Amino acid sequence: MSLSFNVSVELKYGLKSLSFIKKVFWYNLLNYLIKTLGCQVNVCDSDKLDSAFSACGACKVDSLLDADVFVLNTCSVRMQSEQKTFSYLGRVEELKQQNLDMKVVVMGCVAERLGYDIKKRFKSVDLVIGTKDVDDSISKIMDLCYLKVSLKKIIPNVSPRSQIVSHITIMKGCNNYCSYCIVPFVRGVEKSFDYNTVINECSLVVKNGAREIILLGQNVSSYKHRNVDFSLLLKSVALIKNLKRIRFTTNHPKDLNDDLINVIATNPKTCPHVHLPMQSASNKILQSMNRRYTYEYYLALIEKLRVAVPDIEITTDIIVGFPGETDEDFECTLSAVKAIRFSGLYVFKYSPRPNTRAFEMSDNVSTIEKKRRHAIILKESNKISAEIALKMVGSNCQVLVEKIWNNFMEARTRNGRKVFLKINKEYFGKIINVVIKEAKVNSLFGDVIG
Ligand code: 5AD
Numbered sequence: 043m044s045l046s047f048n049v050s051v052e053l054k055y056g057l058k059s060l061s062f063i064k065k066v067f068w069y070n071l072l073n074y075l076i077k078t079l080g081c082q083v084n085v086c087d088s089d090k091l092d093s094a095f096s097a098c099g100a101c102k103v104d105s106l107l108d109a110d111v112f113v114l115n116t117c118s119v120r121m122q123s124e125q126k127t128f129s130y131l132g133r134v135e136e137l138k139q140q141n142l143d144m145k146v147v148v149m150g151c152v153a154e155r156l157g158y159d160i161k162k163r164f165k166s167v168d169l170v171i172g173t174k175d176v177d178d179s180i181s182k183i184m185d186l187c188y189l190k191v192s193l194k195k196i197i198p199n200v201s202p203r204s205q206i207v208s209h210i211t212i213m214k215g216c217n218n219y220c221s222y223c224i225v226p227f228v229r230g231v232e233k234s235f236d237y238n239t240v241i242n243e244c245s246l247v248v249k250n251g252a253r254e255i256i257l258l259g260q261n262v263s264s265y266k267h268r269n270v271d272f273s274l275l276l277k278s279v280a281l282i283k284n285l286k287r288i289r290f291t292t293n294h295p296k297d298l299n300d301d302l303i304n305v306i307a308t309n310p311k312t313c314p315h316v317h318l319p320m321q322s323a324s325n326k327i328l329q330s331m332n333r334r335y336t337y338e339y340y341l342a343l344i345e346k347l348r349v350a351v352p353d354i355e356i357t358t359d360i361i362v363g364f365p366g367e368t369d370e371d372f373e374c375t376l377s378a379v380k381a382i383r384f385s386g387l388y389v390f391k392y393s394p395r396p397n398t399r400a401f402e403m404s405d406n407v408s409t410i411e412k413k414r415r416h417a418i419i420l421k422e423s424n425k426i427s428a429e430i431a432l433k434m435v436g437s438n439c440q441v442l443v444e445k446i447w448n449n450f451m452e453a454r455t456r457n458g459r460k461v462f463l464k465i466n467k468e469y470f471g472k473i474i475n476v477v478i479k480e481a482k483v484n485s486l487f488g489d490v491i492g
Pocket residue numbers: 119120222223224319321359360361390391392393394395
């Protein structure tokens with residue numbers, strides 16, 4: 043690289059970030075670190091950013107100390123999630139004193155919610171970008187780092203670390219306005235992506251080696267683009283040659299209709315696993331949450347799913363300590379957890395979020411009581427999960443080998459359980475038969491058959 047080139051770069055970009063610019067233009071070496079908080083939609087956006095950086099020859103590092111660019115992709119669904127963002131930024135603030143050239147980017151839901159206030163509070167932050175358009179966000183990050191990339195050439199949603207399983211976002215935003223939820227305020231109104239674009243993305247990732255696709259959105263079951271609804275989209279994705287499995291998440295019980303149940307039951311590529319957030323089993327609380335279903339409706343839906351797809355695994359989300367949740371309301375939820383026997387669940391302590399309707403309600407369940415209810419649900423759920431897993435010991439099942447670690451392989455059953463196996467690289471990306479030898483709450487251990 044010539045001296046005149048260096049001088050022209052300095053003239054163009056100014057002297058402020060000279061050693062950063064040298065790294066990019068002179069040594070062709072830029073280290074980046076992306077930290078992702080929150081849901082799969084964020085993971086998917088980060089994957090795309092990851093692909094953009096690696097297409098420019100930048101090098102992924104594991105430690106903040108080695109990073110020239112640090113991108114924090116944030117979540118604001120609960121207060122605790124936002125606090126994680128602030129504690130990361132606090133650490134970065136100290137590190138930037140030692141490495142003034144490090145670029146710091148905040149993206150995702152906290153960035154959308156607080157915008158410029160983040161820059162005011164944390165002087166180390168160079169760029170804050172919201173959630174409106176991921177391609178536009180990636181372009182801005184590339185500009186900040188003086189990198190050039192044609193986003194058309196980036197294979198969407200393919201990260202170097204997840205070639206066998208690829209996440210494809212099919213919609214953004216949400217119109218449901220559950221009274222506790224900040225998502226409609228930070229992700230905007232629901233918008234389903236163009237059907238042809240989704241199918242092209244899916245075909246591209248399969249060409250690139252993916253064998254399983256996970257379709258993502260805040261409420262995939264309400265996908266609608268022109269005449270295509272979610273059931274039709276699933277059937278179309280299933281036609282892609284060499285694709286072995288499809289999963290999807292997340293769903294709202296009010297939108298999971300008979301057509302969709304029928305596709306799960308009959309389409310061999312659609313995996314028998316549904317994440318169906320229940321939130322509460324008290325009708326009074328469900329109404330106050332604006333969930334638009336009763337517990338009886340939810341239970342009937344579970345029964346319908348189990349009749350249509352006998353090997354289905356159902357997982358859920360639960361909130362404890364919502365405003366006005368009495369002991370009696372909580373007991374309803376606990377009894378439902380015992381009766382339904384979810385394969386797994388996420389339980390959250392209610393956290394008041396600005397702008398939401400519940401924010402106006404009195405947060406009258408004490409922190410101690412929320413903790414107590416949280417622990418009870420978690421204990422019960424772990425017990426049930428372990429019992430279900432234990433019943434699988436001795437059985438044969440089909441798994442897709444998703445990852446190879448140093449001395450073992452990570453695979454997944456059709457209904458979503460992780461199975462760890464002895465390493466044999468030949469099996470990477472293949473569907474194989476295994477026998478389950480041992481079970482723990484969240485994972486199984488098996489041997490390959492034949
Ligand atoms: N407090 C606690 N949990 C929440 N969730 C969403 N908003 C809140 C909140 N304010 C939970 C719901 C949702 C999951 C993604 O996060 O259970 O399904």
